[in-house]
Amino acid sequence: MKFEEYVAARLPALLRQATVLAGDPHVAEDVVQDVLIKAQPRWARISEMDVPDAYLRKMIVNELLSARRRLAAARRRERVQWPAPDQDGVDVLVQRDAILQVIRGLPTRQRIVIALRFYEDMADSDIAALLGCTEGTVRSQASRALAKLREIATLQPVREDE
Amino acid sequence: MIDTDAIRSAFAALADEAPPPDRIRASLAIRTRRHRQRRLVLGLAGAGTVVAATGVAAAGVWRLTRPPEPRFPVLDTGPGGGWLEVPLRFRPAWLPHGYGEGRRTVVVDGTRAPVLSRDWQPGASDRSISLLVGWHPSLDPDRPSGQPTAVDVDGVAGQLVQVGDQAPATYLTWQPPDQPQLMVSVVTGDAADDQRDLAVRVARSVRADPGHTWVGPRFGWLPPDLATVPWRLQQGFEETSWAQHVTVTGTGGRQLLVSMGTSAARRLENTFATTPIRIGEWSGWQVPETRQLFLTLPDGIEVFAQLDDESGGEQAMPALIRIMEEFEFGPWPDMSWIGAG
Numbered sequence: 001m002k003f004e005e006y007v008a009a010r011l012p013a014l015l016r017q018a019t020v021l022a023g024d025p026h027v028a029e030d031v032v033q034d035v036l037i038k039a040q041p042r043w044a045r046i047s048e049m050d051v052p053d054a055y056l057r058k059m060i061v062n063e064l065l066s067a068r069r070r071l072a073a074a075r076r077r078e079r080v081q082w083p084a085p086d087q088d089g090v091d092v093l094v095q096r097d098a099i100l101q102v103i104r105g106l107p108t109r110q111r112i113v114i115a116l117r118f119y120e121d122m123a124d125s126d127i128a129a130l131l132g133c134t135e136g137t138v139r140s141q142a143s144r145a146l147a148k149l150r151e152i153a154t155l156q157p158v159r160e161d162e
Numbered sequence: 163m164i165d166t167d168a169i170r171s172a173f174a175a176l177a178d179e180a181p182p183p184d185r186i187r188a189s190l191a192i193r194t195r196r197h198r199q200r201r202l203v204l205g206l207a208g209a210g211t212v213v214a215a216t217g218v219a220a221a222g223v224w225r226l227t228r229p230p231e232p233r234f235p236v237l238d239t240g241p242g243g244g245w246l247e248v249p250l251r252f253r254p255a256w257l258p259h260g261y262g263e264g265r266r267t268v269v270v271d272g273t274r275a276p277v278l279s280r281d282w283q284p285g286a287s288d289r290s291i292s293l294l295v296g297w298h299p300s301l302d303p304d305r306p307s308g309q310p311t312a313v314d315v316d317g318v319a320g321q322l323v324q325v326g327d328q329a330p331a332t333y334l335t336w337q338p339p340d341q342p343q344l345m346v347s348v349v350t351g352d353a354a355d356d357q358r359d360l361a362v363r364v365a366r367s368v369r370a371d372p373g374h375t376w377v378g379p380r381f382g383w384l385p386p387d388l389a390t391v392p393w394r395l396q397q398g399f400e401e402t403s404w405a406q407h408v409t410v411t412g413t414g415g416r417q418l419l420v421s422m423g424t425s426a427a428r429r430l431e432n433t434f435a436t437t438p439i440r441i442g443e444w445s446g447w448q449v450p451e452t453r454q455l456f457l458t459l460p461d462g463i464e465v466f467a468q469l470d471d472e473s474g475g476e477q478a479m480p481a482l483i484r485i486m487e488e489f490e491f492g493p494w495p496d497m498s499w500i501g502a503g
């Protein structure tokens with residue numbers, strides 16, 4: 001598949017994926033563009049892989065975790081308005097928008113971990129391989145992210161349907 | 163209670179916020195054209211000259227009275243100089259408002275620099291107008307193809323070629339008597355007619371430029387497939403830092419890139435698993451699987467080197483290390499010309 005054909009077919013999906021991982025559509029657009037620019041000169045080799053999507057996903061994750069991006073993300077997090085705990089219970093807290101707001105404000109690596117686990121349905125071992133870390137680190141990052149959801153939303157323990 | 167479904171639902175809603183792909187497609191299209199044009203710039207080996215009459219004596223006629231808008235960084239660059247002095251020879255005396263010089267590329271063949279390309283752009287933008295001075299046979303495959311239109315460039319016959327439909331790139335080539343071949347490239351995203359007018363106007367404004375630029379870095383050792391081919395030196399800026407790239411494409415298709423600059427992000431961008439390495443007094447990391455080296459020089463300059471060997475040969479990484487061991491960086495470039503109109 002030529003680079004242009006790949007972009008024509010897969011760009012919308014890449015942007016959705018990057019938006020989930022970045023928590024911000026503008027950052028996602030920026031990152032995907034950078035990644036494609038980097039991928040284009042070496043497309044001959046990338047396209048020989050069975051799953052170029054996976055390679056580009058790794059590039060997207062790497063880009064999001066780069067120092068420059070992390071710094072920008074930290075600045076964005078400082079501007080995030082965390083949802084106020086509801087005094088009357090958890091009804092409002094389980095609202096999707098409230099969860100979204102928490103997700104957007106998570107540190108990049110934590111958001112990537114839970115995005116891969118819950119949205120991409122990836123196993124922790126695969127996430128660890130993608131991030132170049134141990135499964136324990138993945139579980140730790142996920143635990144922190146879920147704790148943040150609990151903490152911010154004053155939730156009962158997050159229930160994971162395994 | 164928040165359960166997995168609620169989290170998935172939130173992520174799905176987030177995915178629905180994904181931007182439309184149009185802007186990236188347009189940007190990639192422009193970049194592709196620009197890349198092609200850049201390869202061109204380096205590929206044309208010519209002999210010829212621009213409108214000689216407009217040429218040699220009119221230095222100082224540049225549009226200095228109308229400086230570009232301040233969208234270029236103020237760079238903390240080096241002293242300049244090097245082992246090869248390259249005359250600039252020509253430059254346009256007219257450019258659209260806001261355009262400043264953003265990039266220079268030199269083709270080095272042995273101890274000669276047969277081709278020089280200079281790009282002007284409105285700050286950090288994909289739009290550019292370039293002037294290519296000279297020609298080299300290695301650039302022949304990238305020569306713009308299309309139906310040529312005859313254009314008069316101050317009494318010299320020129321050929322104008324436009325590539326692409328919706329957002330074309332425009333190339334105007336001519337050769338004044340006893341001068342190298344010149345080519346103006348316009349990749350501004352404007353309509354074809356507008357680009358044509360720009361190319362002609364810029365070409366007709368070309369005058370002699372008595373200035374010089376320098377080639378600082380050079381190789382002490384290269385593998386045989388890279389040692390006998392021309393290489394390119396490109397100087398420009400990335401965000402607020404200067405950047406200098408040396409590239410070589412071997413006879414077998416291998417590509418070598420040595421990139422130098424002051425951007426701190428350059429080193430930290432590497433998020434792959436890496437192994438520490440020390441080359442002389444330089445410390446850094448190597449990524450053998452991708453044949454990459456990331457080095458920090460004692461003066462803080464960051465260096466990235468990659469030998470793009472598609473065959474994946476085991477000797478590629480040792481070769482890259484030896485290339486860098488014997489690489490001479492030379493004096494860091496003087497890029498005070500960045501942003502000059």
